[in-house]
Amino acid sequence: MDTNKTQTVVQSGGVSLFTVVFIVLFILKVAGVEAVASLSWWWIFAVLFFPLLAFLVAALIAFVFAATLTVLGRAHPRVRRKK
Numbered sequence: 001m002d003t004n005k006t007q008t009v010v011q012s013g014g015v016s017l018f019t020v021v022f023i024v025l026f027i028l029k030v031a032g033v034e035a036v037a038s039l040s041w042w043w044i045f046a047v048l049f050f051p052l053l054a055f056l057v058a059a060l061i062a063f064v065f066a067a068t069l070t071v072l073g074r075a076h077p078r079v080r081r082k083k
Helices: 017-031 041-071
Strands: none
């Protein structure tokens, strides 16, 4: 028997790229840096919603693709209704 068992611990998480971009834009906006100070607060906070927006767009595309295949009758044979 092996008495030398090793255990690998994998940790995930951390700060996403969008969070870092938000923090940088927020600091630049508050500091009054001209290029960022002219931006609306909506654009500063919109950076946080880009991942959700990307997911929703991908889900919509997948739904439209699946619905199109079903309507055209090209769905998987087990899903297709028998005539």
